[in-house]
Amino acid sequence: MTDLLRQHCKPCEGGIPALTAGEALVLVKKLSGWALEGNEIVKTYEFKNYWETAFVNASAWISHREDHHPDLL
Numbered sequence: 001m002t003d004l005l006r007q008h009c010k011p012c013e014g015g016i017p018a019l020t021a022g023e024a025l026v027l028v029k030k031l032s033g034w035a036l037e038g039n040e041i042v043k044t045y046e047f048k049n050y051w052e053t054a055f056v057n058a059s060a061w062i063s064h065r066e067d068h069h070p071d072l073l
Contacts, residue, residue, distance in 0.1 A: 008066055 019027070024041055028034045034043050047053050056072060063069055 021036065024036050028036050028041060031043075033045075034041060036042075045055065047055070059070075059072070
């Protein structure tokens, strides 16, 4: 997993195919709590308290720096 931690998101610039389901599955299996659901790579976080949801702001800040903007639900 450490090799994934050192990598950065590279935005698609066109002409780059999406990961195949097999490629995505290999990567997802290296990460705790991640799953492949249809065509999406998903992670579910559960919080015990309302104030722990400040995590969403931290995630948004990191995502913005990586120029990657995931859907947060």
